[in-house]
Amino acid sequence: MNDYLLNDEDRSFRAEVRAFLQRELAPRAAAIEDREDWDAVKTVVRALGEAGYLRLMFRDLYKGSLQSPGLTHATILSEEAAAINYAFDTTIATATSCAYPLHRYAQPEVRERYLTGIIEGAEIGAICVTEPNVGSDSAGMETTITFDEATDEWVINGFKRYISNASVADTYIVYGISDPTVPPQKGMSAVVVPKNTKGISFPRNYTFMGRRGCIVGEVEFSDCRVPANHLLDKPNAGFRIMLSMFNFERVILGGSGLGVARSAFAIATEHAQRRESFGQKLGCKQLIWDKVAEMSWRIDAAELITYRAAKLYDAGTLSAKELMKPASMAKLVSTETANFCADQTVQILGGNGLTKEYGRAEQLYRDARALPIVGGSSEMVKYLIASVDLPQIKPNL
Ligand SMILES: Cc1cc2nc3c(=O)[nH]c(=O)nc-3n(C[C@H](O)[C@H](O)[C@H](O)COP(=O)(O)OP(=O)(O)OC[C@H]3O[C@@H](n4cnc5c(N)ncnc54)[C@H](O)[C@@H]3O)c2cc1C
Incomplete structure (x- = not known):
């Protein structure tokens, strides 16, 4: 490092x-x-x-x-x-x-x-964007957030899935369509919903291949009402709020990818220097050197790209639009690096890489797989990167 x-x-x-x-x-x-x-x-x-x-x-x-x-x-x-x-x-x-x-x-x-x-760490938060019919295409969400003038309340109806911290969170930021007569980018709102609100329920949690211990589940809103002041910013500002969150979330995910990659690399290099095969250390073999070198340069590249994005964000000189490309690159490169390193580590460890008995390689492999999907999949962030490089062309999503 x-x-x-x-x-x-x-x-x-x-x-x-x-x-x-x-x-x-x-x-x-x-x-x-x-x-x-x-x-x-x-x-x-x-x-x-x-x-x-x-x-x-x-x-x-x-x-x-x-x-x-x-x-x-x-x-x-x-x-x-x-x-x-x-x-x-x-x-x-x-x-x-x-x-x-x-x-x-x-x-x-x-x-x-x-x-x-x-x-203060006393309460937990959650973000509700994804729905059964809408993942990457978040603008197509079906949840509605309407204003009831008679009671001065926002009314939420809809179904969210794959929500991290669902049912254990105390506070939910919920995105939904508040004006269906305009494109979703101009007709989405975001509201704050506390856990004990009438009309919110948690139908089930999922079992994932990795990330064990982080609860992920469904959240249903059925005529769920919050006071007028629980709206974030202005009516129909939800899409802009969501985009502003993604820039910093993607850089933080760059950090997550680096952490997973680094742990895998440490396990692989330790094993390659200890395990003997064909009368020599495994690490003497050229095919193993190749894997180690590729993990090493990928981790360095991910680190440089991730902390470049973080430093650009902290400098405060770029607009949210200008930060989109460096933040997307941090997310893409680090999370793909985490997958690559976890996969190569299992390979270098052989059978030991597949068992819980010999350490964390198999856990890292399962955990890493979520990284290129959550917070904007690799495909989606590639579109964002290329859209800056091809300003004359609208991507065919
Ligand atoms: C463990 C976990 C935790 C999560 N936590 C949260 C959370 O807290 N809050 C929340 O709101 N969501 C959360 N999500 C949801 C996550 O953001 C979505 O899974 C993600 O956005 C992808 O959506 P999807 O699963 O519906 O896949 P889809 O959008 O159906 O996409 C499926 C595949 O097709 C690709 N694809 C889609 N469209 C295109 C296209 N136009 N061109 C090329 N490829 C395309 C995608 O990249 C993906 O590989 C979580 C998901 C997981 C797995």
Whole structure:
């Protein structure tokens, strides 16, 4: 790891948060993976919140020692957490993605009520975009958010699926169509829905091949009503709010990918230097060198691209539109690198790579597979990248 783009403050933050996670998360990682122990997840979320790490994205609310908290440090936190347990990392990344629109777009009393608990680690947040008929094509969502003038309430009806932290979250940011007479980009709204609201239910949770311990499920809204002030920003501003969230979420996912890739690489290189085959260390074989070299340069490339995007974001000089390409590249390169490294590590370990008895290679392989799908699939972020390079052409989605 070269961390070429990081400065001394970033490095000292990395050392601090790594020690913190070794103390708080590492001893609970097996319980999260093997027993999907939600209490273990919550305990570490609480500890992170109390230490101030869940407010890194909010400079006005930050209380720690950093001179310039922001996305670079949030990405370092994500990388370090994912290196130990990616499921845990997704729980805090989702909570931060919920906190971000609350901080930026909620009315003061709503912001105070729901943001505080999340950044203190006392409460959990969730984001509801995906639906049974709508994933990548999020503009096509069917959930409706209508205003009832008689009661001064927003009324939500719809069905969301694949929602991280569903049923365990205290606060849900829900996106839906509020004006069906205009294109969805201009007719979508976002509202804040607390868990105990009448009309919200959680039909079921899913069983995924990886990310064990991060609860993902369905959320149904049936004539679910929230007060008028629970709207984020203005009516029909939802699509813009969603896009502004994606830039920082994709850089944080770059950190997640790096963490998973780094852990896999450590397992592979340790094994290649210890295991003997045909009378020599496995690592002496050229075909193994090839795999190690490719993992190594891919991790370095992912690191450079991810922290370039984080630094650009923190500099605050680029518009959301200008940040879209570097953030998409961070997400694409890091998450594909995580998959590549997890896959090659299993191969280098042979049978040991497929069993739980010989370590975490098989877990990393299962966990990594979600990364190129969540938060904008590899295909979708490639469209975003190419759309900047081919400004005269509208992509044929
Ligand atoms: C573990 C997990 C956690 C999640 N957490 C959340 C959450 O907290 N909140 C939330 O709202 N959502 C969440 N999601 C949903 C996630 O964002 C979607 O799965 C993702 O956007 C893809 O949507 P989809 O699964 O419906 O696939 P689809 O959109 O149906 O796509 C299927 C495949 O086709 C490809 N594809 C689609 N359209 C095109 C095209 N035009 N050209 C080429 N290829 C295309 C996609 O890239 C993908 O590979 C989560 C998903 C998972 C698996």
